[in-house]
Amino acid sequence: MKPRLTCLAVPLPMRQKGDRRKSARSVVFLCSLVLLTAGCTGDAPEKPIANDAAPHLSPGIPVAQTRVSDVLAFTRATVVNPSGKARQGNMTVIVRGDRIAAVGRSGEVPVPKGATVVDAQGQFLLPGLWDAHTHISYPGACALPLLIAHGVTSIRDLGGPPAQGARWRQEVEAGRMVGPRIHLAGLNIESAEWINMIDQIRAEHQEVSLIDRIRGRRPPEDFPIWEWSPRFAMASPTDAALAVDTAVKAGMGVVKFRNLRADAFRALLAEANRRGLPVAGHAPRDITLADAAEAGLRSLEHGANLSSLSHLSPSERAEQYRRIARSGMFVTPTLVSDGMWAPDSLVLAVIADSAGRIDPRRRNVSAHQLDVWRSGMQGRNKPVRATHDSAFAAEIGLVQAAHRAGVPLLAGTDVGTLLTYPGSSLHEELVLLVDRVGLTPLEALQAAILNPARFLGLEKDVGLIAPGMRADLVLLRQDPLRDIRNIREIEGVAAGGRYLDSAALQSLRECRER
Ligand SMILES: [Zn+2]
Structure with a gap:
């Protein structure tokens, strides 16, 4: 089978023989596939992007007026750097353009x-946060100012x-959009075998799903959303070079894969490494996570x-976690997305x-x-009557074990999936990492500030309040370490050479896109 770019619909849970636990997991997994791919809007009309003030993105805030043209000075701030000495009181931070000068x-x-002075006495200045797992096309253009507002x-x-x-990346970099x-x-570099399997499942199931029953509609005519996100179907390891090349040409700085078998996964890793791109993905098949991590995932x-890892004996599991931690592989728990x-x-x-x-x-x-x-609801052909507390608790346990073994975490939300919201869901994720997984507030900030920069090799550019670093900054009224x-x-x-005060941020929060 030739590699192809394709769009997928995954309307139904995978039917799998096996024990109850396994089939329950496959249902959740496929539901998540539906959600994760639901944002494909290849054919959907896009909102025009204004070239100057982008009014639909930042209502009430002419972009030009928010630009820091000369110098910005935060005085008397408590600087919170999530590495080194975490908290330093009575500090001055000078920003020129989008860089920290002193x-x-x-x-x-x-x-x-002539500097614009922000008296930050009693306040806390920290490097800007990351959401390390987003699908911003799902919420749409308003996700960009909303993220900044948070x-x-x-x-x-x-x-x-x-x-x-x-295009959005370019508009933000050019200063025409706030984001x-x-x-x-x-x-997504996707297994062709998996695509074929899904095609088969779709052909076998044509019943009306839950949401259609509720709305009295039938897919797919009423759901343009069933145009799925483009993906590269990888049929064999020999497709690796074309897969990575396609991703690079599409503007990707990271290679993402799903459902690959070990041989295809290893070929993809080798090719991505050759091109200098990090690889992120779901668990590859026929290979242990520790082997995948040591191979370079x-x-x-x-x-x-x-x-x-959950079916392994405790000692085998502990060994897997130890090896994963040594490899330096990150895990992005996306706990908040369990709204799905x-x-x-x-x-x-x-x-x-x-x-x-x-x-x-x-x-x-x-x-x-x-x-x-x-x-996403349409992907549920089986009603979900109660929150999956036990499944969530099991997931928390797995992440806890990873964290205790020293596996570094990335704070990400899967924003765009069910009941997630740009920006505020990242705050919720941080609370979950602290309250449920057991990270300290400092470790949670590291997951949202330092680790994503490390993942991308950008730790010399962002993630620290120090001269020469990018002036991506958040000023808080209360201490996040407490x-x-x-x-x-x-x-x-402060982001992209602009400083947005609380009134400006409130305006960004009101972004409406209909
Ligand atoms: Zn996702």
């Missing part, structure tokens, strides 16, 4: 004449139309993908709740995002 004790570092100044996007992602730095990984997406396991009644109630009575964030959810959520929930107390954000 850092030192207030009174010892001169504030240049202090997320960089993202790693793991799936969506590559051309759209590349985080976008690192694209969204062209740089990040494993979703805590649930650690489940291949939320009961149908809750998801449908939120979708119907345009007034935002259940969750005020619903008011700003775009029509496109709602379609993605509806299609309580990670204080990450929500945002007073201002």
Whole structure:
């Protein structure tokens, strides 16, 4: 079979023989596949991007007026660097354009004449946050200002139309859109064998799904969302060079794969390494996670993908975790995205709740995002009546074990999937990492600031408040090291050479795209 770019629909759970636990997992897995791929909008009309002020992106904030043209000075701030000496009081940080020019004790570092001064006494200045697993095409263009409004100044996007992602990245870099730095990984290198299997399942199942019954509709006519995200179908290891080349030409800086067997996975890794690209993915098949990590897999997406370790004996499992930790492979738990396991009644109630009575964030959810959520529900051909607490607890246990073994984590949300929201879901993920997994607030900040930069080899450019580093900064009213929930107390954000104060950030939060 020839490699191809294709769009996939995965409307039904995989039927798999085996024990109950296994088949339950496959249902969840395939539901997540539906969600993870639901954002393909290859043919969907796109919103025009304004060339100057991008008013639909930043209502009320002419972009040009927010630019820091000369010098910005934070004075009397407590600097929180998630590496080294974590907290330093009474500091001055001078920013020129989008770079940090000087850092030192207030009174010892001169504030240049004419600088815009932000008196940050009693406040906490930290490097900008990352969301290390997004699908920004699902919520749409408003995701960009919303992320900034929540202090997320960089993202790693793991799936969506590559051309759209590349265009948004360019607009942000050019200063025409308010948004985080976008690192694209969204062209999935997918197993052709898996694609064929899904095709077969689709052909065998034509019944009307839950959401269609509710809405009295039948797919796919009423669901343009069933245009799926483009992916490269990899039929054999010999396709590796073309797969990586296709990803590079599509603007990807990371190679993402799913469902590959060991031989294809190893060939893809070798080719990606040759081209200098890190590889992220779900667990490859026919190979242990430790072997995959030692072969060079740089990040494993979703805590649930650690489940291949759960059938091992405790000593075997511990050995796998030790080897994974030594390899330096990251794990992106995306715990907050487990809204995909939320009961149908809750998801449908939120979708119907345009007034935002259940969750005020619903008011700003775009029509496109709602379609993605509806299609996620369509992927459930079996009603979900209660939250999967036990499955979630099992996933937490796997992530806990990884963390205790020293496996570095990346804070990511899978934003765009069911009941996730740009920016605020990253804050929720940090709270989950602390409250449920047991990270300290400092470790949670490392997962959201240092580790994503390390994953991309950018640690000399972002993730530290020091001279020469990028001035991606978040100013908080409360100390995040004392309580990670204080990450929500945002007073201002510097990104892309702009400083946005709390009023400007509030405006970004009101971005509406219908
Ligand atoms: Zn994802």
